[in-house]
Amino acid sequence: MAVNRMFRTCPASGLVFHEPAENLMKANAVAAAVSLLVGGILAIGVTLTRWQAVHMLPPDSFYLFLTAHGLNMLVFWIIFFEMAILYFTSSTLLKCRLAAPGIGWVAFWMMVVGALMNNYAVFRGDSSVMFTAYAPMGAHPTFYLGLILFAVGALISCFVFFATLVVAKSEKTYNGSVPLVTFGAITAAIIAVFTIASGAIILVPTFLWSVGFIDHIDSLVYRTVFWAFGHSSQQINVSAHVAVWYAIAAIVFGAKPLSEKVSRTAFFLYICFLQLASAHHLLADPGLTSNWKIFNTSYAMYLAVLASMVHGLTVPGSIEVAQRQKGYTNGLFEWLRKAPWGNPAFSGMFLSLIGFGFLGGISGVMMGTEQLNLLIHNTLYVPGHFHATVVVGTTLAFMSLTYFLIPVLFRRQMMFAGMAPWQPYVFGLGMMGVSLFLMGAGTLGVPRRHWDIAFAGNPLPYEFPGSAWLMMALAGISSIFAFVGGAMYLAITVGSVFFGKKIETPGFKEISAQQGMVGRPQPAAAPADTTVIAGHQGGVGAGGMCMVAPGTFVLAIVFLVSFVLYYFINWKYLSTVWPLR
């Protein structure tokens, strides 16, 4: 076989990189960072316009910026980065050559061309239709064509990923089951296939409609199928960033999953049910019955929420166990206090976990409740929620992963090493502020995607309460922090990747895939599977509540109590609203 068999072993991490896979990871990561840069610059325009005291842009530019910001962030930055993660978790973690790197490059260039074409359409000025592009509001044909090209490219990348799994299995580069992180990536890839297929189902006819081959697109069908793409694409993120949490816990602490069975079953629940949450967007729409709404919006009885709650316990739980084994056993929280808070890979990951759970998770379930959705549908609460999930959750997790990847994948020393420890805090806390204040404004009824909440010049204006204006100002100020954090990230990563000091790899040599095969495992696989037992010894004494991770359990209970309180406060609020039936 004429395949490239260049492998190198990273001396610092022991990871094995296949060169063609490595190049694809780099290319995708760089494209992701460029999208993040573009989206970030656009974010300034959006946020400083919403802050009424500044009100920077005129309406047409505001809507244009908002459209481009949404697409570059929600689609291009995140999916490019996810493709890098797919290559990393298949080729690198399975120590396997990448199947068909050539096709991987075709996919990459399709995605690049698609992203450029879509941005071209938006910046022309006639396609300010937002990320959602709800028909019958139409955009320039290149808008849809760009998205379709990008999606098909991403789909091809997913199949390169699946093909690599097949190669790894048949060439026996690993034994037994794939690593948990790879399993998380499989979950993400499966959701990606569903997402992209749904995108194609709706965007292809919409493209044909935009060029005049079809004369009608039904708005309700569009919204239903579009959200199978729009919302599920964010579910790819959830699966991917949960996999990244596990990876960082493993890399930084050597943490082992509390139990493979529980974590994998939780991912399995994602595979089955996470995509159903696309119905969150249709709870206030006519015509769909409450049966469909309730079943889908609850991910089939909240089984995917259950899965997230499990991951939210097992990731910090596995860190706690690893820390306790290192001797941080005092009290409930010594393991957490003595965690490496100055390591941006860890602090970013942990802020991502907390922000995703407390802000994104709780608010997401609230808005995804059929009746409660009436209170916040299409208000700024929605962007508030997804800035907690996609930005604090996914983006911050991806950022923390890059701190690990710069020396390992790009083989560069980190530049601005004094600044890096601060970056996750500035970005994470700033963005948590943005989420919180946007949600606050949304609760007060402020609409999303709205240029002027003062309704200047309108004969029948609505006067929002002063607190809503305050929320918008606070969101603006927080977003400046977040923006500075984002700029720090790009300075560190771009600086390191292009100008950082090269790390020479003494062990670099070609080895064939055959040599890359693992040997037969040692029959006595005992030392590794003693987690549970060893963990027990690290628990709090021999009292009645002997747990491996008591501190995490306490944190989980704090989470649950906040969840329950917030959930029922909203029902209480709903009960005061005008009766509707």
Added chain:
Amino acid sequence: MSNAIQPAGDHEVFEEPVPPMQQLLDNPFLLLFIGIAVPTVLYIVLGVMEIVAIPIAK
């Protein structure tokens, strides 16, 4: 696959069968099928059927 061997006390060395649920989780293509079929049926197909069934106004 006859790789790992569980030391099983004083028994003879034997291969413990892999439980069906683990076999499912180890099979990415079966998972791919489930992950596409479930939401396609429950969300898209049922949803579009409901939309199509909306009655025409009198």
Added chain:
Amino acid sequence: MSAILPPPERVWWKQPLDRVEGLWIGIALVWCLIMFFMMPYWHVYGKQNLANEAWRTTPEAYMKKAEEVVAKYKVREETDQKIPVVHPPAGSDVYLVARLWSWWPILELEAGKSYRIHLMSMDWLHGFSLQPENINVEVHPGYDHVMTVTPTRAGSYSIICNEYCGINHHTMASRLYVK
């Protein structure tokens, strides 16, 4: 580094659960079921449920019905654009038209009475957002969405559009009066 390595055991499915996981799964599952059953519970015992009643129709047919109601129950006009204010009898069908970029007509309702309010768009998607009450409903073109609303407090309310509908989206605001 085990989450990034294959599991060490060939069969990991039979590994026993630790108590912290088992307990948490139990608690979380109960909570998930509570949240799930809250929705059907509210359909039976709660008062705020969005109606499922919807009809497929055309902008022309819908506009005709709206105009009939306006002709019958118009009480006055407001603003320079002479937007009619409609005071319909309790229990009647009231049609609210959403279009680029206005709501038509203005409704005047009575507190404690119920009305069948119809919502539909003539062109693109719009968002019905009643402030400060905070009732938010998506408005589609081609689908007449009927909900029975019972205002509880007298006052002047605003209807704003909260689904992006083009360049003048932010100017789409109107009133709703409750006597």
